[in-house]
Amino acid sequence: MTRNLDAIDRKILDELQRDGRLSIVELADRVGLTKTPCAQRVRRLERSGVISGYSAKLDPVEVNMNHVTIVQVNMMQTVDTSLEDFNEAVKRIPEIQTCMMIAGSFDYLLQVRTRDIAHFRALLGDKISKLPNVMQTHSFAVLETVKDSDVIAMQQEGRRG
Incomplete structure (x- = not known):
């Protein structure tokens, strides 16, 4: 089921994919909202399953799994x-x-x-x-990893490509 995401939801998702440890205050500032509506949107995105979790990204070399x-x-x-x-x-x-x-x-x-x-x-x-x-x-x-990303590109509504 496709979720109906507006431009602010997409900005929130972009920012959280870049840094899942952002405080609600910092996230709200980056997406142009105040703290309460931003927190409500994040909770809605979590409850609806759009945000399925948060995790730490490990350096494979540092944990000897490269x-x-x-x-x-x-x-x-x-x-x-x-x-x-x-x-x-x-x-x-x-x-x-x-x-x-x-x-x-x-x-x-x-x-x-x-x-x-x-x-x-x-x-x-x-x-x-x-x-x-x-x-x-x-x-x-694999000899070399050129790109390794979990980020899902959040295209702005109405834009394709």
């Missing part, structure tokens, strides 16, 4: 129960940061973050290849 591998997964079968079993199992592997079902020549694309190639190799052999209904995987080591 090896990224992309894994293509081909399934043995793609009936609903097979997909559901795979989906539930993949959620239990914390090193898998992203899992996307793909329409194409393979079934899933995973982004996996590990300490190093040895950690990835063990994870691939011990967990990923043993996920339900996995027929085959193809792995691609």
